[in-house]
Amino acid sequence: MNSDRKPVIIIKNLSKTFGDHKVLNQFTMELYEGETLVIMGKSGSGKSVMIRCLIGLENHDGGQITIMGKNLDTMDAATLNEIRTEVGFLFQGSALYDSMSVRENLEFPLRRHFKKFGEIGDATPLVMEALDSVGLGQTIDLMPEELSGGMKRRIAMARTLILKPKIILYDEPTTGLDPITSKEIVLLMKSIQQTYKTSSIVITHDVDCARFIADRMILLIDGVNYAEGTYEELDRSQDPKIQAFFKK
């Protein structure tokens, strides 16, 4: 059904072992342009490891990763940095730099990727634009410790958005938040997807989030791509391993 759409990320037979613990075992998937792909799996099933391999934070032992037509394994450092401006990463715990203010947090990637953006004098307009798109313009001069968990998550999203990425990887964006805040974050993700036309991979345990946001879903079980399909398709499945994720 996706044959007419362009894949932006292709993962083929990805394997990763820690000691003698085989976390990923020939995992294969594709992400198509403009879609939101949700990946679900039990805690410890290797979702974070997979997404970290994808952005080159972790080396894999086998398989092939292609991002926007470029092979990650044969890429030099400059190309990898270039790719990292196109692929935003939202970390599981927000990962705001707690020694820096919100403004400095947002300026950091902008100034660091200066090869791409050139020297930026006053970055305030860009910072404000990113903050406004997550609805937190008033927090610009606060420190991370003054923010609530939900606000931190939004600031982290703003920090990702400031580079105007084409792809966003979300690692459990709603974990640790109350249901109402989770809902807000999910709505925000949807609106970002619509405004910026990004493609995204969303890792989550949250079935409600998945139903709302997923164009397509993958279940990561025992290190492989166990099942793939829309929310409805998977929800209808009789397989007990799949059912375990959807039972109310």
Added chain:
Amino acid sequence: MNTFRNFITSIRSFLFETGELAFFAGRFFKEVFNRPFEWKEFARQCYHIGNKSLFLVAVTGFIIGLVFTLQSRPKMIELGAVAWLPSMVSISIIREIGPIITALICAGRIGSGIGAELGSMRVTEQIDAMEVSGTNPFKFLVVTRILATTLMIPLLVIMSDAVALFGSFLVENIKGDVSFTLYFDEVFRAIQFSDFFPATLKTFFFGFAIGLVGCYKGYYCKHGTAGVGKTANAAVVEASMLVFILDFTAVLVTDIFTS
């Protein structure tokens, strides 16, 4: 039997740790020459280290100088050698007491601070976030911190020496009516280049060791937030050990060259 096995295990982990630390130091020397240098972060770290320890180091130095002189005075009077007191005190302080006390304080304060800071950055993925933001975290965080401790700890030692000598002078002045000029004339007559130079040189190594251990521990911190506390603790213990080992080595080497 069990104690023996524990002993072997701890020796093995000690050797392993030493190897890892050497490897980490090797990476530092490789990346320190990698352009561009992170000047801003380096300056920030220098300021931070100075600011964090200045007061503590000064107070400790002052009290050491004061107490040391108060304690030795009666004995020196008994021996009829009270005129030698300024020389004796200044040589002990500059050669040994100033450097080692300051280094130990800094191991406790700066070494653990760096360990905890980098450790919490590691477990909350801030270091990874830097990496995807087009920054080499080793260069940005580790190289700058190690260079900052290497530079700042010698400065702190010199300041601590000065304050300690002043403390000692106060005692002499109050108890023995020795004037400022007389006291410091004595001090400068007593201290030779061969006292000052090796003592200062070794403090650069102390600074390097404190930064290295703190960064190494923090950079490879594991086991979540609970690991951060352990990391800070281990950084203090290992940095202090390393300072003693370096001090001992420095004294041996100086001894060979001066005798």
